[in-house]
Amino acid sequence: MADTLPGPFTRLRGRLTPTRILGVPIVWLFVAFNVLVGLWMLLSSVKSASEIFTSPWRLPHELHWDNYQRAWTQGQFGQAAGNTLVVVAGTALGTLALGAPAAYALSRITTRWNSGFTMFFALGLGVPAQVVMLPLYVVMNDLHLVDSLFGLIVVYIATSLPFTTFFLTGFFGTLPVELEEAAALDGASPFRTFWQVMLPLARGGLVTALILNVIQHWGETVFALIFIQSTGHQTLSLALLGFLQQMQYNGADWGGLFAGVALVVLPVLACYVWLGRRIIEGMTVGSVK
Amino acid sequence: MTAVLDGRSRTRRAARPAPARQASPLAARRRRLFWPLLVPALLVYGVFFAGPSLFTVWLSLNKWAGAGPMSFVGLRNYQRLWSDPTFHSAFGNTLWIIFGVGGLTFLVSFGLTMVLRDMAGRKAARAILFFPNIISSVVLAILWGFLFQQGGLVDSILGATGWHHPPNWLGQGDLFRVIMIGLVWTSTGFYTTILMAAVDQIPPDLYEDCELAGANAFQKFRYVTLPLMWDVVGVCAVLWTISAVKVFEFIYAFAGAAGQMPDTGVWNTALYTYGEAFASGGVPRYGSAAASAVVMVALVGLLVALIRRVMRRDAVQF
Numbered sequence: 001m002a003d004t005l006p007g008p009f010t011r012l013r014g015r016l017t018p019t020r021i022l023g024v025p026i027v028w029l030f031v032a033f034n035v036l037v038g039l040w041m042l043l044s045s046v047k048s049a050s051e052i053f054t055s056p057w058r059l060p061h062e063l064h065w066d067n068y069q070r071a072w073t074q075g076q077f078g079q080a081a082g083n084t085l086v087v088v089a090g091t092a093l094g095t096l097a098l099g100a101p102a103a104y105a106l107s108r109i110t111t112r113w114n115s116g117f118t119m120f121f122a123l124g125l126g127v128p129a130q131v132v133m134l135p136l137y138v139v140m141n142d143l144h145l146v147d148s149l150f151g152l153i154v155v156y157i158a159t160s161l162p163f164t165t166f167f168l169t170g171f172f173g174t175l176p177v178e179l180e181e182a183a184a185l186d187g188a189s190p191f192r193t194f195w196q197v198m199l200p201l202a203r204g205g206l207v208t209a210l211i212l213n214v215i216q217h218w219g220e221t222v223f224a225l226i227f228i229q230s231t232g233h234q235t236l237s238l239a240l241l242g243f244l245q246q247m248q249y250n251g252a253d254w255g256g257l258f259a260g261v262a263l264v265v266l267p268v269l270a271c272y273v274w275l276g277r278r279i280i281e282g283m284t285v286g287s288v289k
Numbered sequence: 290m291t292a293v294l295d296g297r298s299r300t301r302r303a304a305r306p307a308p309a310r311q312a313s314p315l316a317a318r319r320r321r322l323f324w325p326l327l328v329p330a331l332l333v334y335g336v337f338f339a340g341p342s343l344f345t346v347w348l349s350l351n352k353w354a355g356a357g358p359m360s361f362v363g364l365r366n367y368q369r370l371w372s373d374p375t376f377h378s379a380f381g382n383t384l385w386i387i388f389g390v391g392g393l394t395f396l397v398s399f400g401l402t403m404v405l406r407d408m409a410g411r412k413a414a415r416a417i418l419f420f421p422n423i424i425s426s427v428v429l430a431i432l433w434g435f436l437f438q439q440g441g442l443v444d445s446i447l448g449a450t451g452w453h454h455p456p457n458w459l460g461q462g463d464l465f466r467v468i469m470i471g472l473v474w475t476s477t478g479f480y481t482t483i484l485m486a487a488v489d490q491i492p493p494d495l496y497e498d499c500e501l502a503g504a505n506a507f508q509k510f511r512y513v514t515l516p517l518m519w520d521v522v523g524v525c526a527v528l529w530t531i532s533a534v535k536v537f538e539f540i541y542a543f544a545g546a547a548g549q550m551p552d553t554g555v556w557n558t559a560l561y562t563y564g565e566a567f568a569s570g571g572v573p574r575y576g577s578a579a580a581s582a583v584v585m586v587a588l589v590g591l592l593v594a595l596i597r598r599v600m601r602r603d604a605v606q607f
Contacts, residue, residue, distance in 0.1 A: 158337030219425020
């Protein structure tokens, strides 16, 4: 992805075009809007409720860390964060454990079934949650997996297999064939070739798939809403919805709400600052060429 | 990224074994591994995703309240949708999201792409614009709703510019419009990123030629950029169609903050399906919920087929 590098001369001349004069400020305005919304969210999370409304742009008089404390205990964000960690970790590892071998088989072992099954997995990308939810609810109910974290993990794994398989099929395809042949000549069994040669080589793709999966499920709402019923099992997005609901009865605790929002956003933000380019490229991969 | 993708298509071609090699003992041994590696994923995907999806089609032809026997009613569920004014407005809202929000998102994304092409600090700008994409829609809905509250930030900014009596943004009349603009806000970054990656592949000397020929920005866009990224635009259109029909959390959390379903006026088909199945107060209507879900998927299928037909043309080599 080479930067377009117009020379100093073209850059100077380009500065006079209307696209520049109008466009650049608009872009930065848009960017500034996003940054301001983020900052405002963080500031509000340490303000008192009245300050949030009366002086939205000013720094807080004193830092109300008790907002976080209330969200963590009364809002049950603490428990929800624990549940979410379990679900997200289980989902990501489970999806890779199933998806990576399938993607390897589909991309590196030629049989007459490959294109059919690749297509079968890819079709899942276009199916909205609402199409699966009714019969899936019945199935899960029969298996006593409704309102259980394990059940939610199973649902998440099944619904993320299309993307993960699609993503990893592409990735395994980029690895050189020669290494597989060399491993086979050295006497490695096909499974050992997969396990000890190809999987380590695909580490970059596997890690990207893992990160994308974690980010996607950190704030997932639709399936959680359907399959989790008790507050003891709720995930972060459900805790947030529940907090909104509580405010109807206990009065508006905006400081606590923003603290809760920050608890949901900050881990993702940290992850994004650390691995941003990888996340962006992973999510948009395959769209260009 | 491009290098990786180019490499993929190259090695994939190379990876196809010649017919002679297929008979080799090595290939045969490897093929024995195919099913053991594939079956676990296939099983989970089939039982918990593909199977239930297909069953929904059958369910849509039956009357069922979630328990007890199902009774076959043919197309009566679809007739019910056809005559239900709530479904009409939900379907209309879904079309508004696909075409209205989609059109505006693409317009803004194209504009941003053109400006970002040779702007200083483009990587940072792109990263910040992309960020809403990885945030939970519930959070985005809460923040967006708070901005538009009466006496909220939007009103105070408008007040500063002299508009002292702004409408109630979250009232019935404007609510869906505010939702649609919020959707544009959250989705623009994603498509801008994809379009930017496509524009980066266009050789810069083509633009230099244009400038020598005295082309203005619009002409450059019309005669260089658009033709050379046509295929990517097609991919984006497909991706948008799929994700537009899936829009659910943003509306649910934005308008239904009290933990109940929002007003039916802002429902789209995704909310309608959910409402019929889980939140309709009395008896859940699984049959018509399933029918509505089938309509959703049929809409995606139809539009994707249409997009592929419209966008089809010979690839431009460059």
